[in-house]
Amino acid sequence: MSSGTEKRKPVQHSKGDSTTTKAAQHYGRSISEGYHNSTDNKINRSPLVQNATTKSSDIGGIKGSATNPTIQVPSIDRSTKPAQRDSSKMLPVDNSHDQKEHLTDLCSNTTSQYGATNSLAMKEDKYRKPGCSPIVEKQLLYTKGVCGLKNIGNSCYMNSALQCLNSIPLFANFFQNYANYEGNGQYLVQAYSNLIKAMWSGKNSYATADDVKKELCRYTKTFSDCAQHDAHELIIYLIDALHEELGNRSLSPIVTDQLNINMKSRVKCHTCNVSQTGDESIKFLSLPLPSHTQKPVTLSSLLDSFEKAEDLDGEIYCDMCHTIAKGQQQTTLCVPLPPVIIVQLKRFPFDGTNRKVDTLIDYPYIDFDFERQGHRDDEHLYNLIAISMHSGSLDFGHYTAFAWHNPTHRWYYFNDRNYESIDD
Numbered sequence: 001m002s003s004g005t006e007k008r009k010p011v012q013h014s015k016g017d018s019t020t021t022k023a024a025q026h027y028g029r030s031i032s033e034g035y036h037n038s039t040d041n042k043i044n045r046s047p048l049v050q051n052a053t054t055k056s057s058d059i060g061g062i063k064g065s066a067t068n069p070t071i072q073v074p075s076i077d078r079s080t081k082p083a084q085r086d087s088s089k090m091l092p093v094d095n096s097h098d099q100k101e102h103l104t105d106l107c108s109n110t111t112s113q114y115g116a117t118n119s120l121a122m123k124e125d126k127y128r129k130p131g132c133s134p135i136v137e138k139q140l141l142y143t144k145g146v147c148g149l150k151n152i153g154n155s156c157y158m159n160s161a162l163q164c165l166n167s168i169p170l171f172a173n174f175f176q177n178y179a180n181y182e183g184n185g186q187y188l189v190q191a192y193s194n195l196i197k198a199m200w201s202g203k204n205s206y207a208t209a210d211d212v213k214k215e216l217c218r219y220t221k222t223f224s225d226c227a228q229h230d231a232h233e234l235i236i237y238l239i240d241a242l243h244e245e246l247g248n249r250s251l252s253p254i255v256t257d258q259l260n261i262n263m264k265s266r267v268k269c270h271t272c273n274v275s276q277t278g279d280e281s282i283k284f285l286s287l288p289l290p291s292h293t294q295k296p297v298t299l300s301s302l303l304d305s306f307e308k309a310e311d312l313d314g315e316i317y318c319d320m321c322h323t324i325a326k327g328q329q330q331t332t333l334c335v336p337l338p339p340v341i342i343v344q345l346k347r348f349p350f351d352g353t354n355r356k357v358d359t360l361i362d363y364p365y366i367d368f369d370f371e372r373q374g375h376r377d378d379e380h381l382y383n384l385i386a387i388s389m390h391s392g393s394l395d396f397g398h399y400t401a402f403a404w405h406n407p408t409h410r411w412y413y414f415n416d417r418n419y420e421s422i423d424d
Contacts, residue, residue, distance in 0.1 A: 015262070101423050144407055145166065145172065147207055148206035148414060152213070160401040166199060166402040167406075168340055170339065176196055188245050206417035219241040236283065258339055259340055261282050261341065270325055271325035272325075284344055289347060290355045299361060307333065341382060
């Protein structure tokens with residue numbers, strides 16, 4: 001959730017086990033800030049001018065007429081060397097599959113004149129701006145950072161998770177610029193970096209996360225098959241493995257500084273009424289959903305419920321009175337909060353059934369209120385930047401993703417290799 005000072009209109013999410021990602025205030029601007037659309041250039045066509053009296057033609061210096069078929073071949077001056085093409089202006093042609101073209105033309109100042117019967121020149125003209133030479137150099141371009149991901153066998157859960165992580169600005173920027181100078185076993189980091197670079201190159205309509213999955217399976221065999229898995233589970237395994245490979249180097253804090261949430265847990269014994277406290281660090285918040293409500297629930301209200309004290313189902317051992325007794329636990333978030341918060345919404349209750357909680361969630365922004373903790377000067381306003389959405393049941397379903405693209409200030413919907421922009 002990229003925070004800004006303006007509130008965006010709510011996004012309602014009615015289906016799916018959602019993993020939402022939020023980033024802090026310095027990441028985003030207002031959703032109302034758009035970008036300007038460029039206008040199309042008009043094409044100038046100059047038809048061949050014919051002399052109706054003589055019915056003569058002059059094409060490329062070769063002259064002739066209906067009354068005088070003699071062809072006059074122009075003389076060629078070979079005293080000078082042919083002009084050399086400036087190789088610095090040559091652009092590579094990207095022939096990747098299934099791309100839509102945005103053409104970047106290298107044009108000269110010469111004009112092209114062709115007859116109405118010259119269909120080849122007419123076809124070339126639609127790829128040229130006015131004043132372009134017939135020889136056109138073109139490059140296929142896409143919006144950088146907006147890139148689909150190929151499904152490599154029930155991998156929609158992974159594609160959805162990767163799109164959410166790709167929407168975190170500093171996270172994506174770090175791996176775009178990552179270079180493994182040490183070359184000592186950072187295989188997953190390198191594979192993930194290569195994927196992010198491909199997604200932000202502007203040359204691909206979709207990329208493939210084969211290498212990321214292969215290297216992640218060095219840490220866990222959970223995703224080694226082609227079965228369906230949980231997107232949130234993949235995110236946790238992936239960021240833990242990336243953190244482990246980065247190790248104790250100066251690069252490692254990119255994971256901890258961006259995602260780590262510090263909490264304080266207090267457990268109270270009902271026998272002696274003494275409370276014991278402890279500190280904990282996690283990388284995501286797991287929030288249960290109310291199942292018996294027809295009204296939308298805000299994410300802020302779920303966070304308030306998360307911090308309320310609740311009686312424990314089981315019994316605890318109290319170190320103070322040395323007894324096994326009933327207890328109460330309360331968890332509170334500690335400041336400073338990280339720039340990014342990952343929230344898991346528990347849509348599948350652990351009650352032995354396959355039912356799904358379809359409670360609607362409103363989350364235009366989240367305002368963490370720390371006045372009750374004495375932190376009056378701390379402002380923590382988070383905006384939504386990504387949703388991993390699951391459609392279907394516990395046994396079968398499909399993952400897609402909604403992600404905020406910060407450079408263009410637009411929302412995009414990703415369904416494996418396909419994607420589209422979403423209107424405000």
